[in-house]
Amino acid sequence: xxxxxxxxxxxxxxxxxxxxxxxxxxxxxxxxxxxxxxxxxxxxxxxxxxxxxxxxxxxxxxxxxxxxxxxxxxxxxxxxxxxxxxxxxxxxxxxxxxxxxxxxxxxxxxxxxxxxxxxxxxxxxxxxxxxxxxxxxxxxxxxxxxxxxxxxxxxxxxxxxxxxxxxxxxxxxxxxxxxxxxxxxxxxxxxxxxxxxxxxxxxxxxxxxxxxxxxxxxxxxxxxxxxxxxxxxxxxxxxxxxxxxxxxxxxxxxxxxxxxxxxxxxxxxxxxxxxxxxxxxxxxxx
Numbered sequence: 001x002x003x004x005x006x007x008x009x010x011x012x013x014x015x016x017x018x019x020x021x022x023x024x025x026x027x028x029x030x031x032x033x034x035x036x037x038x039x040x041x042x043x044x045x046x047x048x049x050x051x052x053x054x055x056x057x058x059x060x061x062x063x064x065x066x067x068x069x070x071x072x073x074x075x076x077x078x079x080x081x082x083x084x085x086x087x088x089x090x091x092x093x094x095x096x097x098x099x100x101x102x103x104x105x106x107x108x109x110x111x112x113x114x115x116x117x118x119x120x121x122x123x124x125x126x127x128x129x130x131x132x133x134x135x136x137x138x139x140x141x142x143x144x145x146x147x148x149x150x151x152x153x154x155x156x157x158x159x160x161x162x163x164x165x166x167x168x169x170x171x172x173x174x175x176x177x178x179x180x181x182x183x184x185x186x187x188x189x190x191x192x193x194x195x196x197x198x199x200x201x202x203x204x205x206x207x208x209x210x211x212x213x214x215x216x217x218x219x220x221x222x223x224x225x226x227x228x229x230x231x232x233x234x235x236x237x238x239x240x241x242x243x244x245x246x247x248x249x250x251x252x253x254x255x256x257x258x259x260x261x262x263x264x265x266x267x268x269x270x271x272x273x274x275x276x277x278x279x280x281x282x283x284x285x286x
Contacts, residue, residue, distance in 0.1 A: 015095060015096045015099040016096075017048055017049065017052060017092070017093065017096045018092050021052045021055075021056075021092060021093055022048065022052070024052065024055040024056070024059075025048055025049075025051040025052035025054075025055050026048065026051055029270040029273065031250075031251055031254040031255060031258070031273070031277075032051050032251075034250055034254060034273055034274060034277035035047070035247040035248075035250040035251045035254070035277070036048060036051065036247065037277070038246065038247065038250055038277050038278060038280075038281035039246065039247035039250075040151070040243070040244050040245075040246065040247070042151045042152060043147065043148065043151045043244070043245075043247060045100060045151075046097070046100055046102075046146075046147045046148075046150035046151050047147045047151075047247060048096075049093060049096050049097040049100070049147075049150075050097075050143045050144065050146060050147040050150075052093045052096070053093055053097075053111065053143065054114075054140075054143060056077075056093065057074070057077065057114065057115065057118045058118075060073055060074060060118065060122060061118060061121055061122055063179075063182045063183055063185070063186040063188065064186075065122075067122055067123060067124065070118075070119075070122035071119060071122060071123070074115050074118055074119045074122065077115050078112060078115050080094055081094070081108055081111045081112050081115065082112075084097065084098055084108055084111075085108050097150070100150050102149070102150050102151070102152075103150065106146065106149055106150050107149075108146070110139075110142025110143055110145065110146050111142070111143055111146070113139045113142050114139050114140055114142055114143050116139065117136060117137075117139035117140060120136070121136075124186075124187060124188040124189075126188075126189040126190070126191070126192070126193055127191070127192040127193065128192065128193050128194065129192055129193075129194050130192035130194060130195045132192070133169060133172070133173075133192060134165070134169055136172070137168050137169040137171070137172035137173075138165040138168050138169060139168070140168035140171065140172065141161065141164035141165040141166075141167060141168035141169075142161075142164070144164040144167065144168070144248075145157075145160050145161050145163075145164040148160055148245060152244070154241070155238075155240070155241065156238055156241065159236055159237055159238055159241065160237070160241070160245065162232075162236040163233045163236035163237050163245070163248050164233075164248065166229045166230070166232040166233035166236060166252075167229070167230070167233045167248065167251055167252060167255070169226075169229045170226045170227075170229035170230045170233065170252075170255055170256075171255065173222050173223075173225060173226035173229070174226050174255060174258065174259060175190075176190035176191060176222070177219055177222055177223060177226070177259075180206060181206065181207055181209065184203065184206035184207045185207055189203075189206070191218075191222075195218070196218070199214055199215070199217070199218040200214050201214060201215050201218055223259045223260065226255075226256075226259055227256055227259055230252045230253075230255050230256040230259075231252070231256070233248065233249075233251075233252040234249050234252040234253065237249070239285065242284040242285050243284055243285040245284075246280070246281045246284035247281075249280050249281075249284050250277045250280045250281055250284075253276055253277070253280040254273055254276060254277060254280075257272075257273070257276060
């Protein structure tokens with residue numbers, strides 16, 4: 001079990017996040033943007049910081065990034081998280097997080113777990129079994145839960161972590177479905193090997209455009225699996241917490257809607273997302 005990592009008691013005044021990092025954290029029209037916009041007021045600052053970190057780390061998983069470069073930068077981020085815990089962060093995003101009012105009493109260890117998961121993914125080592133998906137993907141849920149803990153006390157942390165873990169698993173599947181072809185072209189396989197073998201999918205199938213019928217059937221099954229994770233996330237929070245944590249149901253609703261998104265014009269899709277996010281946030285307590 002990883003030891004807790006906490007910041008010292010002293011902290012600087014609340015900072016603002018540089019516009020460049022802010023733009024990468026919550027690109028307008030994305031699920032992250034809508035979840036931040038409709039989040040409870042006290043959650044917007046920590047959510048912005050956590051999204052900013054996630055954007056930096058996800059960028060290192062781009063197939064165009066050399067594996068050695070990704071590992072080198074992730075190693076730097078490991079040290080930076082330790083500096084954050086020690087009160088000596090040097091990166092602007094880390095400094096922003098350290099300036100939040102509850103940072104001194106917050107355990108930042110989930111950030112290290114997420115970095116470790118990113119390193120595994122950057123190395124291109126595929127999952128051997130589909131049953132290992134949750135363990136691999138849930139690491140990304142820790143930082144999302146951390147945003148809520150940086151904002152206020154959470155009466156039921158187990159429910160919060162169940163929610164964010166389900167969102168992380170669903171998000172992993174969604175990204176894999178969208179980007180598997182680019183991953184395969186650089187030798188990465190984002191799916192579980194045992195599932196691919198059972199479905200009769202080989203390397204040539206993964207780079208084919210359009211996907212052959214047996215691969216398409218497998219992808220459709222993954223969409224159904226992701227949809228169930230999104231539904232589990234939406235139902236995981238106790239009713240009393242749904243209003244304060246409404247950014248999480250918003251992420252679940254938008255994620256599920258995007259699983260089967262068609263070729264709708266961008267402006268229309270953005271309007272649909274905004275309306276869905278707004279109605280989900282309003283109905284969260286119910």
